[in-house]
Amino acid sequence: xxxxxxxxxxxVIYCGDCLDQLAGLPxxxxxxxxxxPPFNSNRNYEVFWGETKEKRSFEDRxxxxxxxxxxxxxxxxxxxRVLKETGSFYYHCDWHASHYVKVMLDQIxxxxxxxxxxxxxxxxxxxxxxxxxxxxxxxxDVLLFYTGGSQDYPWNQLYQPLGExxxxxxxxxxxxxxxxxxxxxxxxxGAAAKGNPYYEVLGVKGYWRYSxxxxxxxxxxxxxxxPSKGATPRYKRYLDESKGLALQSVWDDLPxxxxxxxxxxxxxTQKPIALLDRIIGASSNPGDIVLDAFCGxxxxxxxxxxxxxxxxxxxxxxxxCRVVANRLRKECALRENExxxxxxxxxxxxxxxxxxxxLRKIPPFEFENWAVIALGGIPNKAQVxxxxxxxxxxxxxxxxxxxxxxxxxxxxxxxxxxxxxxQWYPIQVKQKDKTGRPDIDSFEAVMAREDRTKGFFVxxxxxxxxxxxxxxxxxxxxxxIVPLTVKEILDEQIAQKLA
Numbered sequence: 001x002x003x004x005x006x007x008x009x010x011x012v013i014y015c016g017d018c019l020d021q022l023a024g025l026p027x028x029x030x031x032x033x034x035x036x037p038p039f040n041s042n043r044n045y046e047v048f049w050g051e052t053k054e055k056r057s058f059e060d061r062x063x064x065x066x067x068x069x070x071x072x073x074x075x076x077x078x079x080x081r082v083l084k085e086t087g088s089f090y091y092h093c094d095w096h097a098s099h100y101v102k103v104m105l106d107q108i109x110x111x112x113x114x115x116x117x118x119x120x121x122x123x124x125x126x127x128x129x130x131x132x133x134x135x136x137x138x139x140x141d142v143l144l145f146y147t148g149g150s151q152d153y154p155w156n157q158l159y160q161p162l163g164e165x166x167x168x169x170x171x172x173x174x175x176x177x178x179x180x181x182x183x184x185x186x187x188x189x190g191a192a193a194k195g196n197p198y199y200e201v202l203g204v205k206g207y208w209r210y211s212x213x214x215x216x217x218x219x220x221x222x223x224x225x226x227p228s229k230g231a232t233p234r235y236k237r238y239l240d241e242s243k244g245l246a247l248q249s250v251w252d253d254l255p256x257x258x259x260x261x262x263x264x265x266x267x268x269t270q271k272p273i274a275l276l277d278r279i280i281g282a283s284s285n286p287g288d289i290v291l292d293a294f295c296g297x298x299x300x301x302x303x304x305x306x307x308x309x310x311x312x313x314x315x316x317x318x319x320x321c322r323v324v325a326n327r328l329r330k331e332c333a334l335r336e337n338e339x340x341x342x343x344x345x346x347x348x349x350x351x352x353x354x355x356x357x358x359l360r361k362i363p364p365f366e367f368e369n370w371a372v373i374a375l376g377g378i379p380n381k382a383q384v385x386x387x388x389x390x391x392x393x394x395x396x397x398x399x400x401x402x403x404x405x406x407x408x409x410x411x412x413x414x415x416x417x418x419x420x421x422x423q424w425y426p427i428q429v430k431q432k433d434k435t436g437r438p439d440i441d442s443f444e445a446v447m448a449r450e451d452r453t454k455g456f457f458v459x460x461x462x463x464x465x466x467x468x469x470x471x472x473x474x475x476x477x478x479x480x481i482v483p484l485t486v487k488e489i490l491d492e493q494i495a496q497k498l499a
Contacts, residue, residue, distance in 0.1 A: 010289055010310035011334075011347040013301070015321045018293035018314040021351075022078040030082050031154070031288035034300050035281055036271060037072060050068070069104055079293060080108050085150040088115075092271070109146040111205050116398040118143040120275065121252040138432040143279070158242035158268070158282050160253060170240040179237040184363035186210070201233045202226055202354050208229050247282075254278070269296070278305035284309055298324030305332045318352055318362060319369035319379070325349050356460060358485050360431070368429040371458040374489045377427050388446035392429040393456065426455045435459035439471045440481065447479060454480045461485060 014021045024433045076091075083089055089109065093101050106114060121140045129436060147153045162170075171180040182334035188209040196207040201215055201224070208215060218224040223236050251383030257270045278298050280290060286308040292300040301324060304311035315321055328334045328347055340346030353359050359367060372379040372391030428443045435457065447455050462477045462483050468483045 006173045008289070008312070010312055011305075011341060012323050013295070013313040013324055013347070013349045014350065015315065015318055015351045015353075016068075017316050019075050019078060019314065021314045022082060022293065025082045026310075027081055028084045028087075028148075029289065031084055031087050032089075032280065032284040032290045032309075033079055033083055033087065034090045034092070034204045034276065034290070034292050035079070036267065036292075036296065036300075037075075037294045038296075040363050065100055068097055072101070073104055073108070075293065076108050077107065079238050079291075080148075082291070083134070083148045085148040085151045087116050087148040088153055089148070090279055090283070092141060092143050097492045098144070102144055105144055110149070111147075111151055114144070115147055116143075116145040116249050118145060119250045120254065121250070122256045128307070129288045140159045145283075156282050156285070156286050158247040158278060160247055161237075161244050162242060166245070167239060169440060173236075177235070181236045182239075183234040184237045186215075186224065186233055186235050197286055202230050206232070230294070246381050247278075249276075251278070263299075272297050273303055275297055276300045276431070277307065280304055280307055280309060295324055296320055298327050302327055303332055305334060317366060319366055319373060321349055321352055322370065332431045354490060356490070359486055360460070364431050371429045371486075372427050375427060375456060375458070375484070387449075388428060388442060390429045392424040393427060394424050424452075426450060427450055427458065428455065428459045432459060434461045434463050435466050435483075435487065437465040437469045440473070441465045441483060444469075444473055446478075447481070452479070454482070456482045458484050458485060458488075458489070460488070478483050479487075 007026050016055065023147065039449065044062045064115060079089065091101060091105060102114075102117070102477050116418055119307070120143060121139060122141050123139045139287075144409060151456045167180070171182050173181050173183065175181060186201070186209055196209060197211060198207050199205070199212050199215075202219070206225075210218070215224065218235065226233050226235050254272055257272050261275055263270075280300070280303050284290060284307075287310065289310045289312065290304040291312045291314075293299075293314045295301055295315045298313060298319060301311050303312045305328065313321075313324055315324070325336050325347075329336060336349065337346040337349055341348045347390055353370075356390060356479040362370070368390045369379045374392070375393060377393040426443075426446060428439075430439055440457070445455060446452075462485075467483065470483060
């Protein structure tokens with residue numbers, strides 16, 4: 001797969017608002033678009049209600065929905081512009097605003113280009129259906145599937161395996177070789193309706209689905225016979241030749257990503273790779289260009305890369321862009337390198353904040369995530385109540401243990417198994433010009449509480465009192481606090497300090 005089409009660069013992650021980034025793409029250049037825009041977000045529009053705030057008035061909720069639609073409309077207009085006429089578009093949403101989104105997309109893409117409302121059952125039960133609630137549990141998401149206008153869009157029919165009950169009820173016959181089969185109808189509508197031929201088969205005259213030549217061949221092969229006396233000829237459809245059931249619009253066979261899943265990135269709205277494999281497999285072909293304009297933790301891009309598609313990702317969050325880059329390196333063995341990208345063997349990230357001035361302007365929680373991920377750590381999911389820990393670094397040996405923990409859990413004693421979980425170092429991040437001694441004192445208390453012998457601190461700079469206290473703390477306790485500056489991280493001068 002090459003790095004670019006004739007029109008646009010691919011294998012690129014753009015950091016920024018997709019409204020701005022899409023403006024740089026030409027018309028009708030993308031084969032498949034999938035978006036899963038965050039509804040309950042404060043990144044670009046007002047904070048919308050969460051499931052714990054459903055008692056808000058209808059007027060308040062309607063105003064919030066209107067703000068969301070107003071935010072999404074110009075972005076969807078741009079997405080429709082870059083979609084090929086032979087392209088496909090999937091909008092992933094939940095119950096909050098799916099009906100409003102459908103009306104908006106009908107206006108933008110044309111209601112005649114609407115193909116499916118797909119229901120994805122994302123969980124078997126939900127806490128919002130707890131005792132005392134007065135509604136049914138909300139356990140599904142909706143995917144709205146549109147095409148670009150041409151009927152010549154890619155379509156690869158997918159199938160689901162047949163269930164045991166279906167096999168028992170539909171393939172109840174067994175031939176002399178022990179093969180399960182079902183009798184299928186051979187007759188066809190009359191000539192006036194469909195033009196099916198009229199002739200005699202095994203003594204029975206009628207209209208048939210196949211030509212006489214084809215029918216004679218099937219009879220010779222033993223595929224056409226009369227099941228019982230007085231019956232009409234029928235066709236033997238064997239179980240072992242079945243592709244399965246054609247995939248329908250209700251998907252209840254793809255479980256969500258839980259916190260214990262190997263693919264989990266810690267994102268509460270992360271979608272399973274199998275879901276994206278299904279969408280990309282059905283609506284594109286190898287070499288096609290896939291675009292995710294709200295790429296989050298990058299599942300669509302991982303799927304596209306694995307399925308040999310070209311891809312483009314966009315996300316406004318620097319943290320998300322770095323998470324996606326890390327996943328592409330680890331899960332796809334794809335290197336982030338400009339020269340390799342130009343040669344068609346790598347990928348690049350564009351427009352990340354790469355200066356101290358830019359990093360000073362991003363939201364504090366984004367800054368914390370950026371710093372932790374830059375160190376190779378795991379960010380704290382909580383924005384509040386983090387108890388002075390913004391992230392954790394696990395030594396390589398501990399990561400290996402975590403990866404294989406599930407397999408060893410059945411083989412090793414509990415105490416030995418849980419030992420790896422204690423191998424981590426805390427990270428504290430301060431988005432301030434100069435960290436002072438009080439900040440270091442507080443971090444020392446965190447290390448004492450957590451019984452850590454080493455910790456990492458990130459700031460733009462440190463006061464002389466702060467550095468003196470770090471030295472005094474080491475001489476007194478033997479514990480190490482490693483002070484890192486943003487400049488050192490940007491200049492990639494931290495390898496020795498991380499050792």
